[in-house]
Amino acid sequence: MxxxxxxxxxxxxxxxxxxxxxxxxxxxxxxxxxxxxxxxxxxxxxxxxxxxxxxxxxxxxxxxxxxxxxxxxxxxxxxxxxxxxxxxxxxxxxxxxxxxxxxxxxxxxxxxxxxxxxxxxxxxxxxxxxxxxxxxxxxxxxxxxxxxxxxxxxxxxxxxxxxxxxxxxxxxxxxxxxxxxxxxxxxxxxxxxxxxxxxxxxxxxxxxxxxxxxxxxQHPDTSNVSAELQRIICRAAEVRGRVIIPAFSLGRTQMLAYLLNELRNRDQLCRVPVFIDSPLVTRLTDVHRLHTADMDSDVQTSLQQDDDVFSFPGLTYVRTQDESMALNRTPGPMVIIAAGGMCENGRIVHHLKHALDDERNTVMIIGFQAEHTLGRRLVERRPEVSIFGRRIPLRARVEVVNGLSxxxxxxxxxxxxxxxxxxxxxxxxxxxxxxxxxxxxxxxxxxxxxxxxxxxxxxxxxxxxx
Structure with a gap:
């Protein structure tokens, strides 16, 4: 051989x-x-x-x-x-x-x-x-x-x-x-x-x-992620800010939707609208719904009381570009999870452009950010970053939450x-x-x-x- x-x-x-x-x-x-x-x-x-x-x-x-x-x-x-x-x-x-x-x-x-x-x-x-x-x-x-x-x-x-x-x-x-x-x-x-x-x-x-x-x-303990989600989102609700979460379309986003759904089912999630902004994520999440039998025992237990572990009242899957653009004109606290895990491309870049200069907002980084990417510059908390050729001051909070590798x-x-x-x-x-x-x-x-x-x-x- x-x-x-x-x-x-x-x-x-x-x-x-x-x-x-x-x-x-x-x-x-x-x-x-x-x-x-x-x-x-x-x-x-x-x-x-x-x-x-x-x-x-x-x-x-x-x-x-x-x-x-x-x-x-x-x-x-x-x-x-x-x-x-x-x-x-x-x-x-x-x-x-x-x-x-x-x-x-x-x-x-x-x-x-x-x-x-x-x-x-x-x-x-x-x-x-x-x-x-x-x-x-x-x-x-x-x-x-x-x-x-x-x-x-x-x-x-x-x-x-x-x-x-x-x-x-x-x-x-x-x-x-x-x-x-x-x-x-x-x-x-x-x-x-x-x-x-x-x-x-x-x-x-x-x-x-x-x-x-x-x-x-060694990775951090996964069990802390739900508590960090709860803390960050509730703080944003108090100051009427946004939480922007860059996430890869396959895997991380579905985990986040599941964890947020579990928090909501336990009445531990602040009543803040959540938007998942990616047509690709929407299609991939539909596939996850078809294959829940291949998921772990916690999902099987949840499905006994909840027929959709990837959704809850207040969560919207955004499909069109117009809907995505409208989010940046909508006031009030919200959570936006958007494709573009290292913040280099995709809809996440537009949401960051509108959010970074406001101290009420938070960017939540949940994955490794490679060198020379916008995501790495956010993790390093640079005083300002360049997006679409414009220098934007970084006044928003940056929270790094590990554990979902x-x-x-x-x-x-x-x-x-x-x-x-x-x-x-x-x-x-x-x-x-x-x-x-x-x-x-x-x-x-x-x-x-x-x-x-x-x-x-x-x-x-x-x-x-x-």
Whole structure:
């Protein structure tokens, strides 16, 4: 068996790993590589996995860095099945169409901007038609049941606890008369997160491919988030200010809606109107409503008294641009949750432009803010920030509320690998989807569980599994 790492190897983007046996060629994930524009284009257009010769794709979950280049794979000739969970199939279909739409709009804008210079403008990597075509290849699989996906390959999914539908992939592959057991974690989540099932543990395998995003750090306790939401929103109500919350469309926003709903059901939430401002979020939340059976026991308990855990009186899902613009002309206290997790694009930027210079308002940051982003400058509490070319004084309060990270931390990894060690460990371990320091930290955690020293592969490296 041969294993080749074609993305998220020595980096945290573009997940893509190729398994080749005497019987089949299987691609684990097909994510978009994200980074510098020129490098991204080259990496995303080049498929070293030979798409026309692939037998199947196994998709761990629907984040764009794991599924985002599937339409490009289809465009390059792939026509096999894409095995994933049912929630992943529904979410990925939406995410891929949205990704294609953004690419098409960006390409059209660049074309208009460069029209007179006659410079060559590359088109989108793929179109909405490509996204619709590849979505027809999704073959949803149930959790926990072994399924034959192609001759010589069996697959079983376990809960990964990362986002709705995220799965650990267990594969049994026939190779020259032997059965080899390969496990791919995708992205592991945290224990005791709102909404999501906890990540499940596995039994001994021959090969383990494991992510390492936050293996070198510890996250704050999730249990404090509801109390912080309550405190921040009630203060805003007292001073008749706004709470602006930048959030990613998939995962974080649904968790926030659920937590706010729980506070409202316990009569612990101040009576302030809440607006979730993103058409994409609205569609993704509808998918969450279809798959509540895949959520944790707390959600199941809530559903016995509440038929919609993502909504409550006073919460409005905003769809149109006109409705979004009207929020900035509406007086009084309110909460606005808008797409654009790092405040670099999307409707959140407009809400920040109208809110930052008023000391009654609060910006609530709930996720990591990368260097050089507007979100990072807010976290640093710069005296003023630039939005749409205007310098705006930062008079609003900035509250950083951690605890909603969707990735396993060092404690979660120690728990997960401890369970694996008790169940026999693994023959070989390959550590992916992490920066160098995080990958080395996970290698230390995994060492006692692996027969061979854990390997941190780099992009393009191949390994023959004897």
């Amino acid at each position: 041969k294993l080749t790492f074609l993305g998220a190897a020595g980096e945290v983007t573009g997940s893509q790993h190729l398994l080749e046996t005497s019987e089949a060629r299987i691609l684990l994930d097909c994510g978009l590589f994200q980074g510098r524009e020129d490098e991204c284009r080259q990496r995303n257009e080049l498929f070293r996995c030979l798409p026309r010769k692939l037998d199947a794709v196994v998709l761990s979950h629907a984040h764009i860095d794991h599924c985002g280049n599937l339409p490009g794979l289809w465009k390059a000739g792939f026509r096999g099945p894409i095995a994933c969970t049912a929630p992943t199939a529904d979410i990925a279909a939406i995410m891929l169409r949205d990704s294609a739409r953004v690419q098409e709009e960006d390409a059209a804008y660049e074309q208009r901007k460069r029209y007179r210079s006659r410079d060559h403008v590359p088109g989108p990597l793929y179109t909405e038609d490509d996204a619709r075509h590849v979505a027809k290849l999704f073959e949803p699989q149930p959790m926990h049941d072994w399924q034959d996906i192609v001759p010589g390959v069996r697959l079983r999914f376990l809960h990964a606890g990362h986002i709705l539908g995220a799965a650990i992939s267990e594969l049994e592959l026939q190779d020259q008369g032997q059965i080899r057991r390969v496990v791919f974690t995708g992205d592991l989540g945290r224990r005791h997160q709102p909404v999501l099932m906890d990540p499940e543990t596995i039994e001994r395998c021959d090969v383990l491919i494991c992510e390492s995003t936050y293996a070198n750090r 969707a990735h396993a931390d060092a404690d979660d990894f120690r728990w997960w690998f401890g369970a694996l060690q008790r169940r026999g460990g693994t023959g070989e371990t390959y550590i992916v989807h992490g920066e160098a320091e995080a990958a080395r930290a996970l290698a230390d955690i995994a060492a006692d569980c692996s027969d061979e020293p854990p390997v941190i592969p780099q992009y393009g490296q191949s390994f023959v599994i004897e």
